Amino acid sequence: MRLVVDLNKCQGYAQCAFLAPDVFAMHGEESLIYDPRAREEQRERLARAVAACPVQAITADGLEGAAGAEASAGMGAGDASDAR
Amino acid sequence: MPADHLDWLRREGRIVVVGASLAGLRAAETLRAEGFTGSLTMIGDEPYEPYDRPPLSKGVLLGKASPLHTELPHRREIDAKWRLGVPATGLDLSAKRVRLADGDEVEYDRLLIATGVRARPWPKEDEARLDGVCVLRTREDAADLYRRLKAGPRRVFVIGAGFAGSEVASACREMGIEVTVAERAGGPLVGALGGVVGAVAADLAVENGVDLRTRVTVTSLEGDQAGRVRAVHLSDESTVEADVVVVSLGSVRNTDWLAGSGLGAGPRGIACDAGCRAFDFRGIVTDDVFVAGDVARSPHALFGYQFLSLEHWGNAVAQAETAAHNMICHGADRRPHLWMPAFWSSMFKVNIKSVGVPPMGEQIMIAQGSLAERRFVGVYGHKGRIVAAVSFDNTRWLEFYQRQIERGAPFPVEYPTVDRRPEGRQPVDAQFPDPSLPTHGPMVTMSGYSPADQQLVFHPARH
Numbered sequence: 001m002r003l004v005v006d007l008n009k010c011q012g013y014a015q016c017a018f019l020a021p022d023v024f025a026m027h028g029e030e031s032l033i034y035d036p037r038a039r040e041e042q043r044e045r046l047a048r049a050v051a052a053c054p055v056q057a058i059t060a061d062g063l064e065g066a067a068g069a070e071a072s073a074g075m076g077a078g079d080a081s082d083a084r
Numbered sequence: 085m086p087a088d089h090l091d092w093l094r095r096e097g098r099i100v101v102v103g104a105s106l107a108g109l110r111a112a113e114t115l116r117a118e119g120f121t122g123s124l125t126m127i128g129d130e131p132y133e134p135y136d137r138p139p140l141s142k143g144v145l146l147g148k149a150s151p152l153h154t155e156l157p158h159r160r161e162i163d164a165k166w167r168l169g170v171p172a173t174g175l176d177l178s179a180k181r182v183r184l185a186d187g188d189e190v191e192y193d194r195l196l197i198a199t200g201v202r203a204r205p206w207p208k209e210d211e212a213r214l215d216g217v218c219v220l221r222t223r224e225d226a227a228d229l230y231r232r233l234k235a236g237p238r239r240v241f242v243i244g245a246g247f248a249g250s251e252v253a254s255a256c257r258e259m260g261i262e263v264t265v266a267e268r269a270g271g272p273l274v275g276a277l278g279g280v281v282g283a284v285a286a287d288l289a290v291e292n293g294v295d296l297r298t299r300v301t302v303t304s305l306e307g308d309q310a311g312r313v314r315a316v317h318l319s320d321e322s323t324v325e326a327d328v329v330v331v332s333l334g335s336v337r338n339t340d341w342l343a344g345s346g347l348g349a350g351p352r353g354i355a356c357d358a359g360c361r362a363f364d365f366r367g368i369v370t371d372d373v374f375v376a377g378d379v380a381r382s383p384h385a386l387f388g389y390q391f392l393s394l395e396h397w398g399n400a401v402a403q404a405e406t407a408a409h410n411m412i413c414h415g416a417d418r419r420p421h422l423w424m425p426a427f428w429s430s431m432f433k434v435n436i437k438s439v440g441v442p443p444m445g446e447q448i449m450i451a452q453g454s455l456a457e458r459r460f461v462g463v464y465g466h467k468g469r470i471v472a473a474v475s476f477d478n479t480r481w482l483e484f485y486q487r488q489i490e491r492g493a494p495f496p497v498e499y500p501t502v503d504r505r506p507e508g509r510q511p512v513d514a515q516f517p518d519p520s521l522p523t524h525g526p527m528v529t530m531s532g533y534s535p536a537d538q539q540l541v542f543h544p545a546r547h
């Protein structure tokens with residue numbers, strides 16, 4: 001699964017690193033480092049991190065943020081594989 | 085424009101996006117989200133689906149992410165025709181056609197240009213070709229650099245201590261690799277954040293074991309018989325042996341393909357109005373060509389309507405969304421792109437963020453925390469107003485200062501703040517270098533008021 005964090009929004013409170021430690025890690029006191037390609041078995045943890053991020057900074061394929069505003073439900077791998 | 089034409093455009097018009105990266109992808113998603121059902125073509129010269137660049141100088145070099153897997157998640161299906169691996173080579177404004185390198189031509193009703201920037205190469209071509217001389221902009225660049233770092237070079241030499249160069253140096257130190265950084269200014273990040281903050285960045289680098297050489301320039305790169313780089317010669321006549329050289333001298337805007345098109349495009353980018361519509365070379369705004377992301381220069385109300393070029397991730401996203409919205413709606417429903425510049429970086433485990441336009445500030449005041457502790461907020465002032473703020477490991481305060489900038493709050497900061505130290509009582513000179521000297525991105529460039537980008541004479545392309 002592809003993911004990206006809007007690090008302008010991120011406040012470094014480490015909620016995501018707590019919920020999905022294999023994907024997100026704090027580097028120093030408030031910098032976040034993450035793997036933009038999470039393995040499929042991380043889906044549930046990643047979903048929890050996306051939902052729990054207090055500033056909705058995480059966008060991941062097929063997962064809606066807490067606000068659920070932009071991520072669309074029908075998001076599949078379709079677009080991506082066209083491009084490869 | 086008549087309403088029925090716009091309805092037709094939204095229903096079955098042809099939109100072409102040139103540049104299939106962050107801005108291009110987010111624009112395409114916005115077009116679909118806002119109900120565009122016509123044909124959408126994404127033209128990109130890189131043969132990959134859109135990927136994210138910031139991790140390439142951070143997590144990737146630390147081995148925490150693969151250089152080949154930073155693809156951006158998609159917010160929705162975009163149902164586009166992808167033309168990847170083919171550069172656009174020309175634009176015919178009157179025929180509304182984009183020319184491609186493979187000879188094809190693609191017609192549009194609306195065009196979005198999001199061709200971004202590329203790394204500025206080492207100017208001496210024969211030296212730039214030496215094995216071991218690298219730049220960092222694309223995923224191939226990152227894969228190549230990572231491979232070289234993993235191979236355990238004796239020393240890495242970074243030319244230019246902007247954000248990118250400093251991030252590379254930081255990654256080298258974390259991997260235990262010896263690294264020398266050469267910078268023309270008095271310290272790292274000076275072009276972006278000024279000398280006061282640059283001095284903090286210098287201490288940070290030196291304490292982490294970087295061999296930092298300031299107020300010097302690199303005069304030449306020396307290769308061995310096999311064509312591998314082996315040493316770097318400096319203006320102070322010293323020589324440093326290194327087997328990897330990272331050229332981090334900022335960027336060049338990808339506007340060459342527009343030469344002779346009649347668009348107001350040049351080395352400083354493509355000028356557009358607040359609604360992201362491109363200007364032509366005469367300074368007349370077009371209504372069917374839009375611009376977004378690193379390649380754009382757009383006027384900003386909060387900063388005296390100067391054209392700003394922002395090599396910022398957040399700007400690419402916000403401008404793409406606004407451009408896409410404006411491409412498919414009526415004049416009255418269009419929105420101005422008034423994004424507050426915001427940027428982040430991370431080096432030596434310190435989180436650096438800024439809002440506003442620091443280089444516009446003449447003075448800086450350390451409103452909270454302390455420079456020596458490397459945990460502070462610096463506030464920049466210009467003509468009695470707050471115009472920017474920077475934080476080192478103090479993110480949570482930035483939003484407050486962003487509001488202050490938006491309100492045009494007075495400078496010096498007059499209210500008491502938490503954790504104000506004696507050093508923060510008075511503003512001091514922010515120590516920006518002469519603006520006519522080149523600085524290193526990615527940051528903000530203020531480029532005056534002319535929409536035509538110095539192209540006073542127009543040379544039509546031969547079609």
Ligand SMILES: Cc1cc2nc3c(=O)[nH]c(=O)nc-3n(C[C@H](O)[C@H](O)[C@H](O)COP(=O)(O)OP(=O)(O)OC[C@H]3O[C@@H](n4cnc5c(N)ncnc54)[C@H](O)[C@@H]3O)c2cc1C
Binds near residue numbers: 138338341376
């Ligand atoms: C190593 C690195 C680290 C960064 N770190 C940060 C950071 O920490 N914080 C931050 O805010 N920003 C950072 N940035 C900047 C950020 O990545 C950019 O602002 C962002 O990528 C801009 O997106 P864009 O779509 O406008 O341009 P780009 O990402 O440059 O994309 C333009 C695309 O158009 C393509 N193209 C060019 N010419 C043509 C043509 N003629 N025909 C077809 N396609 C063409 C290019 O190949 C490219 O794929 C970093 C950038 C790099 C390289």
Ligand code: SF4
Binds near residue numbers: 009013014015016052
């Ligand atoms: S939970 Fe959100 S704000 Fe907190 S560190 Fe993760 S991305 Fe940043």
